[in-house]
Amino acid sequence: MEKMENAATALHRSLSTLVDGCELVNIKFFLGDNRNITADELCQEASKAVTQIRFGQAKKISDIDCGLLTFPIDAIA
Amino acid sequence: MSSFSDLVNFFSAHTNYPIKIDDIKAWLIEHGYQDSIEIFEVDIDIGITKGQFMQFTTRPRPYGDPDRTTYITVGADQSLCWKRLVIAKEMTHVIDSEMTHTRTIKDIQALTEELSSQMPDKLGSEANHVERIAVYRALSLLAPKDAIDKIKPRYVRGEVTPLEVATFFRIPEFYIPKLMSERYAQLYDKLLGE
Numbered sequence: 001m002e003k004m005e006n007a008a009t010a011l012h013r014s015l016s017t018l019v020d021g022c023e024l025v026n027i028k029f030f031l032g033d034n035r036n037i038t039a040d041e042l043c044q045e046a047s048k049a050v051t052q053i054r055f056g057q058a059k060k061i062s063d064i065d066c067g068l069l070t071f072p073i074d075a076i077a
Numbered sequence: 078m079s080s081f082s083d084l085v086n087f088f089s090a091h092t093n094y095p096i097k098i099d100d101i102k103a104w105l106i107e108h109g110y111q112d113s114i115e116i117f118e119v120d121i122d123i124g125i126t127k128g129q130f131m132q133f134t135t136r137p138r139p140y141g142d143p144d145r146t147t148y149i150t151v152g153a154d155q156s157l158c159w160k161r162l163v164i165a166k167e168m169t170h171v172i173d174s175e176m177t178h179t180r181t182i183k184d185i186q187a188l189t190e191e192l193s194s195q196m197p198d199k200l201g202s203e204a205n206h207v208e209r210i211a212v213y214r215a216l217s218l219l220a221p222k223d224a225i226d227k228i229k230p231r232y233v234r235g236e237v238t239p240l241e242v243a244t245f246f247r248i249p250e251f252y253i254p255k256l257m258s259e260r261y262a263q264l265y266d267k268l269l270g271e
Contacts, residue, residue: 008185015131019146022133026178027185028170028208030163031192034124039189045126049119049150058117058150063099064160068247070093076237076245077227 007043014050081172081214082269083108089221095247096219098164110171112144116151116164123152127159130167132178147171158249165215170207177207213268216256220246222265225256232257 015024029042052058087104088096102114111132128151134143149167151160179188184204191205224246231237232253239253255261 008189009182012182012185015133018131018148019133019135022135022146023143024131024180025134025145026130026132026170026173026180027188028130028167028173028179028211029189029192030127030129030166030212032122032124032126037125037193039186039193041122041125042189042193043185045121046129046150048121049117049129050131052119053117053148053150058119059153061116061118061151064116064157064164065095065097065099065247068095068097070095070097071245072093073224073227076241077224077231 007040007047011043011047011050014047014054018050018054081169084172085214085217085221085269088218089223091221094224094245095161096221098161098168101165101168101218105168105171110145111147114147114149114168114171116149118153118160119150120154121150121152123155127152127155128163128167130170132170156249158243158247161219162212162215162248162252165219166211169211169214169218173207177203179204210268212252213261213264216248216252217265217268219248220252220256222262229257 012024015027016022027046029046049058084104105111106114128149131148133146135146136143149164151163179185187202188204191202192208228237228242232242239250242253243250
């Protein structure tokens with residue numbers, strides 16, 4: 001229990017200082033395929049993501065669908 | 078403010094696919110749900126978590142209204158289809174009601190404990206419940222039900238494969254049988270209304 005509290009506390013602390021003067025409103029997670037995980041692991045992966053944003057190691061995506069062609073529904077229906 | 082059903086109805090009117098992620102982002106900002114939404118690709122273990130949603134208020138001016146900012150992180154080591162679904166799912170949390178927010182250390186502990194323990198839905202919290210329906214909310218944006226219904230006859234006859242449908246919408250093939258199921262059709266209205 002203590003280890004899990006530390007991971008959650010560390011995540012909350014890193015989120016609360018990610019942007020100057022920010023206050024955390026909400027955090028959510030998209031679970032992976034490995035369902036045999038701990039709460040600790042979930043918090044730690046989120047903390048990894050926050051650290052990468054903080055130190056400029058995360059790649060900001062401006063248009064993930066860049067270059068994707070679109071087709072009318074009649075193409076498949 | 079518009080509800081989630083307004084968002085779905087807007088994209089249901091689209092006639093060309095795939096639905097663009099940036100269009101969903103633009104709708105949420107234009108309709109006042111957030112001041113900014115930033116998306117980041119990160120190096121994380123996607124077996125544990127494929128991505129996260131992080132929502133903040135910041136106060137750039139001492140006496141001004143707070144800015145509302147969302148950061149969405151998506152694991153780099155996955156296909157475009159999965160990245161699109163992860164980002165769309167996390168964006169739907171922008172419309173979550175305040176009672177479902179995960180805000181404090183205690184909230185984070187509770188949510189991560191529920192998510193990792195695979196508790197049945199009926200025992201879960203509101204925060205956990207909204208996590209579970211958010212994927213299907215995202216799918217209802219990326220693969221609108223009207224479009225799914227138009228394709229269903231050919232799908233049922235085996236004239237189009239799950240992979241072909243998934244490629245058309247640019248969503249993971251894993252979800253196509255679920256979207257084509259009677260169960261999804263039965264739950265759809267409930268999904269929009271929650």
